[in-house]
Amino acid sequence: MQFASLDDIRAFCRDLPEGDAGAAAAAARRQQILTKPPGSLGRLEELAIWLARWQGRERPRLDRAAIAVFAANHGVAARGVSAYPAEVTAQMVANFAGGGAAISQIAKTAGAELYVVPIELDRPTHDFTVRCAMDQEEFLDAIEIGYRALPERCDLLAVGEMGIANTTAAAVLCAALLGGGAVRWAGRGTGVDDEGLARKRAAIEAALEFHRSILGDPLAVAAGLGGRELAAIAGAVLAARQRRVPVLLDGFVATAAVLPLVRLHGSILDHCRAGHVSAEAGHRALLSEIQLDPLLDLGMRLGEASGAAVAILLLRAALACHNGMATFTEAGVSDRDN
């Protein structure tokens, strides 16, 4: 087991693997001599350099892009916090595999391999309004599942989730670690009505009150107030950092899932980019809190890694330019200094 205790995770976060500064510098130099005004490809340039840093090569590749979608169920769903019944989690897992879900289609468009990882769907976490969602062992098991989900050969990982009621878990993590209460972080998720939203806020406030003694410990918060798919996302992001694989985060839940790690080490997400900002209330504020600037802003709020998967297309455009464009010299184009 990679992380046999919470202390193992804390130790990892104290001594993080870094990217390849030389490869990043070489990629940045290359961007300066391609046939365009310097900087004129904007974030496409920054993305190419970021990929170079974490892949450790001047000319990064996306031959093997992976999308991992972790799925789990939540005890708090019984409190009527979602517009959909809990059985939808398992039904959607089948839909992912069958090719009928949005992420199945976007993965194909993005040329990425889709890995769907259901985690004990028949064993929801406990209702965190009255006890801990997971004990330490259950939490570490879910971290481990995420850690092992990173494919052996992988140029990029996009991470997302499926789990009825999991925006409630995400909101409570944010409220616990960033403050502001349910009002700041509870949104409509899949489209809950006013009464459902009121139940969701009540559940969040109840959870914050019940767990008030652990709110200063990010990993205790992740175990006590999170979910298995959120823990797995954190595990996958740790594995990617270990092996220097760049990561695209999906929406509100996927970002909330790594917030406890950020609380352990501020630069734990240097190998990550936010694929998009979702329409779910709280995501924009969360990204701003952890200083991630999203690549896309399309009003999406589906989860399933769908926003991150669309962002893979931007990386493909960035690398096509970075690797395929001619230099001023090669193309015989006059540079500005001529």
Place this chain on the structure above:
Amino acid sequence: MQFASLDDIRAFCRDLPEGDAGAAAAAARRQQILTKPPGSLGRLEELAIWLARWQGRERPRLDRAAIAVFAANHGVAARGVSAYPAEVTAQMVANFAGGGAAISQIAKTAGAELYVVPIELDRPTHDFTVRCAMDQEEFLDAIEIGYRALPERCDLLAVGEMGIANTTAAAVLCAALLGGGAVRWAGRGTGVDDEGLARKRAAIEAALEFHRSILGDPLAVAAGLGGRELAAIAGAVLAARQRRVPVLLDGFVATAAVLPLVRLHGSILDHCRAGHVSAEAGHRALLSEIQLDPLLDLGMRLGEASGAAVAILLLRAALACHNGMATFTEAGVSDRDN
């Protein structure tokens, strides 16, 4: 010739072809039954419905996506308004064809056919600070070139440009038709320095003063203060409207190119979307003025249709979902009403 006079253009704009409301409604109904919360794909849903409207089919396709890049030269370049010499226009046209430019690479990534249309590169427009850039015949010729550039079979058109000094022409069009002077609309283009920017502003103010008697006539402004590649973009957008082909506009110059048309008829751009908002000063304000909400905001400022071409990737993701996803019934997933 499609438009033998300016009045022909005015007449076309008075009686615009409309999209297929039935196809749009059918596409919107389909979005409601796919396996996702309604609306959760955000703008990807809106884009699929928009494509349905203009392609006239419930399930739109992008089998033949075209990118048209129009190139021309500008008399005002002699006033030192650009960071690059005028010969770069022709050199970049060769680079487009050779595959070394950003647009060559992005077109390949987006699965689109690239059409490069140089327009009399050895005959720059006149310096519009002291006379009209084009006479009426030259303007109509450029419109016609754009009109004819739309491929016979085409599911989507992305339009862009190349032309040293053409952000000066774009800025002067905006200032002439929207007010605010050079301060509001002149940016650094390809990266002009402070002195160059001062020369650019002076040229814009001089042009506004010289042409003050025609500023109330949008087509006279387009001819007197625009450029051949801008007129060609307007012609291509008119052809696309005529044949109900959806259009992605590129950056500041491409958007300024259609501003005179918007002044003739407020809904002339219903078949168009803004592929992105560029980093060029003025583009965000221009999009806001004509109520276009850009799909991407990546700090790009290259032109060449590069931003619009990246946005084609978003359309592909939108259509993959729209056409390929399962319905709740097909997938056996419980809908929220169950």
